[in-house]
Amino acid sequence: MSDDNLPPHELAFAELVWEHQPINSGELVKLAERNLGWKKSTTYTVLKKLCDKGIVVNYDSTVSSAITRVEFAARRSQRLVDEVFDGSLPRFVAAFIDHRRLNDDQVAQLQRLIADYRG
Numbered sequence: 001m002s003d004d005n006l007p008p009h010e011l012a013f014a015e016l017v018w019e020h021q022p023i024n025s026g027e028l029v030k031l032a033e034r035n036l037g038w039k040k041s042t043t044y045t046v047l048k049k050l051c052d053k054g055i056v057v058n059y060d061s062t063v064s065s066a067i068t069r070v071e072f073a074a075r076r077s078q079r080l081v082d083e084v085f086d087g088s089l090p091r092f093v094a095a096f097i098d099h100r101r102l103n104d105d106q107v108a109q110l111q112r113l114i115a116d117y118r119g
Helices: 008-020 025-036 040-052 069-084 089-097 104-118
Strands: 056-059 062-065
Touching: 008 025, 008 040, 008 062, 008 069, 025 040, 025 062, 040 056, 069 089
Parallel strands: none
Antiparallel strands: 056 062
């Protein structure tokens, strides 16, 4: 994927695809009109942009995602860690929980996650 920093309108469109895939492009036009207030030309313009970015595919008039919503979120998160925290996941986690108290269950979940990745 070439770009994970989508403008809000492209992200809203990607969400429609993730939620309704696979979907016929004609049905997607109707869905975008209903949910986003877009005209057909706008839908196809944004569809092409997301295809070019490797987020969705349009094959034989059927649109589906090229990556999952979780994969997309993971890439965005990794970019944030890289850009803001110099790639340091511990610094990111420390900043994230700085003003929060973790309950025992959350601490246990994090410890299990770390143990799973160690093994």
